Amino acid sequence: MKDAYLGVDIGSISTKGVIIDDDNNIITSSYIWTEGSPIKAVRKLIDILKKDLPSNYQIKGIGTTGSARKLIGLLLNANIVKNEITAHAVGTLTFYPDVRTILEIGGQDSKIILLKNGIITNYAMNTLCAAGTGSFLSSQAKRLGLDVSEFGKYALKSKNPVKIAARCTVFAESDLVHKAQVGYKVEDIVAGLCKSIVLNYLNNVGKGKKIEAPIIFQGGVSKNVGVIKYFKEILGEDIIVDENGHLMGAIGIAVLARKNKIGKTYSLELSDIAFDTKAFECSGCPNNCELLKIYRNNELVDSWGSKCGKY
Numbered sequence: 001m002k003d004a005y006l007g008v009d010i011g012s013i014s015t016k017g018v019i020i021d022d023d024n025n026i027i028t029s030s031y032i033w034t035e036g037s038p039i040k041a042v043r044k045l046i047d048i049l050k051k052d053l054p055s056n057y058q059i060k061g062i063g064t065t066g067s068a069r070k071l072i073g074l075l076l077n078a079n080i081v082k083n084e085i086t087a088h089a090v091g092t093l094t095f096y097p098d099v100r101t102i103l104e105i106g107g108q109d110s111k112i113i114l115l116k117n118g119i120i121t122n123y124a125m126n127t128l129c130a131a132g133t134g135s136f137l138s139s140q141a142k143r144l145g146l147d148v149s150e151f152g153k154y155a156l157k158s159k160n161p162v163k164i165a166a167r168c169t170v171f172a173e174s175d176l177v178h179k180a181q182v183g184y185k186v187e188d189i190v191a192g193l194c195k196s197i198v199l200n201y202l203n204n205v206g207k208g209k210k211i212e213a214p215i216i217f218q219g220g221v222s223k224n225v226g227v228i229k230y231f232k233e234i235l236g237e238d239i240i241v242d243e244n245g246h247l248m249g250a251i252g253i254a255v256l257a258r259k260n261k262i263g264k265t266y267s268l269e270l271s272d273i274a275f276d277t278k279a280f281e282c283s284g285c286p287n288n289c290e291l292l293k294i295y296r297n298n299e300l301v302d303s304w305g306s307k308c309g310k311y
């Protein structure tokens with residue numbers, strides 16, 4: 001039997017999983033929507049990965065990362081649980097050992113990681129405002145009657161991107177509606193949105209950070225060629241986008257699971273494990289987060305859905 005390692009990156013929007021071998025080659029991977037239920041999403045993810053794993057592999061390590069990492073770590077009996085910053089850095093360094101800057105824009109948050117000689121020197125995350133993230137782009141695409149996968153194509157056609165105020169979702173939406181009503185071309189509006197996402201990211205997440213090459217752009221939004229174009233233009237540097245960039249957190253935590261293996265062989269049969277959940281709404285601030293408390297054998301093991309980390 002050959003050894004393999006599972007990495008799971010579970011966020012509020014998407015759940016990513018990879019199984020790698022001893023040489024960090026990806027044997028199988030999957031990217032699915034979390035749909036408000038991390039436990040259900042992970043059960044589904046494991047079913048998909050299990051089907052694609054050749055029978056001559058055995059799982060010798062499991063790692064979890066992302067906002068529900070602790071919960072899913074318990075569910076899977078993980079041998080390592082680490083935050084997204086560490087997982088993304090390790091995943092990226094595995095393929096790009098010289099990387100100096102990681103730009104990441106995901107479904108609902110964004111981050112920047114600065115590195116020197118393979119060590120994280122600084123980082124920042126934006127989890128509170130959705131402006132400029134993948135979910136924001138999808139809702140703006142819908143408003144324009146487009147599929148978000150067409151955004152890049154439209155953005156590249158534009159010669160005169162319009163200025164969109166994207167520092168906040170509310171401003172951006174009203175600005176976009178106004179620009180569409182007064183008759184600007186769709187490609188110029190789309191290009192304006194892509195450009196404003198880059199400016200918003202650099203002025204917020206990247207504020208005060210020295211962005212040095214090699215620069216790797218990852219996360220779901222890195223599939224958008226319009227956003228890549230404006231990162232290149234505004235930073236004046238080449239931007240590397242890896243085809244597995246959207247899986248980098250899962251790859252990183254799988255690599256860490258391999259490095260921290262404890263000699264145990266893991267089962268991917270999850271059907272026997274019972275978890276209970278209770279939903280409640282926090283009234284601690286106007287975000288009114290919908291939270292999920294998770295119990296195993298009546299014992300509270302984790303809470304999920306807080307935007308501020310209070311629970």
Ligand code: SF4
Binds near residue numbers: 282
């Ligand atoms: S968990 Fe409560 S205090 Fe924290 S952001 Fe959500 S609503 Fe506000």
